[in-house]
Amino acid sequence: MAERKTPIPLAVKLAFGFLILFVLFALFGQWLSPHEYRATSLMDRLKPPVGFGGDWTYPLGTDARGRDLLVRLAVGAQITLIVAVVGTLIGAILGSLLGILAAARRGIVETIVVGAIDVQASLPIIVVALFVLAMFDSSFTLFLFLIGLTGWEVYARLMRGAVLAAREQGYVTAVRALGASPYRIYLRHILPNVISVALVQFTVNLPLTVLLETALSFLGLGVQSPLTSLGQIMSEGRDRLLTAWWLTVFPGIVIFLLALSISLVGDWVRDRFDPTLRTET
């Protein structure tokens, strides 16, 4: 095979661009506007965006309490990003560790982990989240943990399989015969060869977490006012879909583009990391 660097497709470039813009917006978007995201101004209730009868004081308009939508979107983006990344990371790390542990120890440890994977996989996660959040007072930390606990079983299953396969490789036998300790075998040989599996799953998982967060917040069970997130903004705008469309359309577009961009970039990363396609040059 002639080895040539394949050019990055346009869609992936655009998606990359959007993700960079999104992160910048989440980090610095608050400075685009003089307003504070919680500051209400009853005089300026439900102002439409520029171009739809509004003016540049509130470029994207205001909500029912006269809060600036632009700055709220920036803060919402920040929270959504934090929840998505931290939540996915918790699941990824927890799941990967359990999967590696199961494959490394075998025996009773493996039986327990595999059992837990099956239980987790058969639970309808949204319903459980609804139940837990409704039972306990919804706090941001609890919400973050709940998000983190969804999806771990996929990492555990994948990593267990990858490690079991890697253990059978000749190089593991050879390195063991050299006298390497189990730590060395796992840290230097097995882990680097299986980590791409978790990385790929991370990119699959991330947009799902974004959607889970926004869905739960939309239902009023996620991020609570005065804190805000993209889903929570949509949830507040829900009642005024016809009169103040901008309250739902703008965060909706952002969520849509965010999930799409992560998926596109993830797809591309997956192809790059696919061990069957990989040839080092």
Add this chain to the structure above:
Amino acid sequence: MAASPTPPVLEVRDLRIALPPGADRDHAADGIDLTMAPGQTLCLVGESGSGKSVIAQAIMGMLPPVLRMERGRITLQGTETPPQRSDRFNRLRGTQVAMVFQDAVSSLNPIQRVGRQLEEILQVHGVPQSQRRKRVMDMLAAVQLPDPDRAYRSYPHEMSGGQAQRIVIAGALLLNPALLIADEPTTALDVTTQAEILDLIDGLKKKFDTSVLFITHDFGVVADIADHVVVLKDGLIVEHGAAESVLRAPQHAYTKRLLDAASLEGRAQGGDAGAPVLTVRDLNLTYRRGFFFNRTEVAAVRDVNLTLHKGQTLAVVGESGSGKSSLAKCLLRLEDVESGTIAFKGQDITHERGRALRDFRARVQVVLQDPFGALDPRFRTLDAVAEGPIIHGVPRKQAHERARQMLERVGLGPQAAARYPQEFSGGQRQRICIARALVLEPEVLIADEAVSALDVSIQVQILDLFTELQKSLGFSMVFITHDLHVAAAISDRVLVMQNGRVVEEGPTAEVFEHPQKDYTRDLLNSAPGRKGGLAA
């Protein structure tokens, strides 16, 4: 050949098949001329990459689209074949020319019963339903399956490799083709099974008056069955002629090399045995699997005794499942033995742990069969070789220096050091593995089928390397192999295993010339080339 009134079964004239641009040469095969008279067996001999399989594909009309037939003519029974992959070719396959592949099990459909699959061949070619079953049963009997009725009802996974190959041969011969192409059909099989399949093909050839184009890398096989031989190298014919004359007086150096690799010629004996290095007494190993209900036990190694002397090479031979690899794992202390003792230079190391085990590991090293899996794809060559010394406390810089020297000794230049294993060929990788094992300066090297995955001419190189390094470094070797030629070429003593037990043990030359046990005799007689008088 004298001119015959009937047209040749197969005639290939000036065939050239181009490789796509960017490959390491511009043709897969070039200037190929073949003529096969009815009832003849022609052996196409060559190593991987010699173009032998591509030629077979072209005759079957199944060249993959990336390979273009640039020039030449292929005629079957006097009629020129239609273009590659065309619909008209479908009618020729099965009726005029049929093919048998190396991996029989995977060329059968795993979810269909064997009988159904064979009947489908007849169905496709319009044989009425009423006759199908009988013809299939007749053919299953013809390929000498012990119980044709049961075979008819079996699924492929219920059969052994040899049985599956019989089924595939049955399928190929169902429509009584004039030409049977067999592409390495016995390479994946044990020697005794291989001998049976070769006999079967020879018998069927006479019974059905079929010509056989047999593709192989093994001159032993050639000696057993060929009337004519064509030797291929890099897509070109380097030598051709009647089997006897090529075997007796090969003209081309390459043919001589392949022939050498297939002889059971022993190596010059190194001489006196030193002190015992490795002593094994009454070794047992049983694999246990599953709980309560489906608990299975496999006795992999049973009451094995062996002694390895300093500077000697002991070959452990046996067929798959004979327990030879399990024995290797015990010797390496990678598997905990059930009972018995392993002593290294008089010291019992059967149950050593921790530091003592680590010290033992530095002194007994291993080279594994599959050179592609045996190296971590993320480690550069130098790091892979230096890892052993680093594990055993040698400072990084010195370890790298030692690794560099060892790489040179195994014949890899300094430019190899910074490259990844994927960039090397199988033989080169095996050199890296040997360097990795020997850089620790072990006293015992255990080679587990270390040359089985390599082409024969590369095998010879690697075996020479082992012998040469052994001479200069003075280690002892346990060489595990299923290949008697390899055992003969490298060992001073040989140990024959069957079903986990030692059947026979003794000096290699003695065992090979005067085997005491029936099993050893069977094994030796099955080795391809014996009948053809190759193993003089």
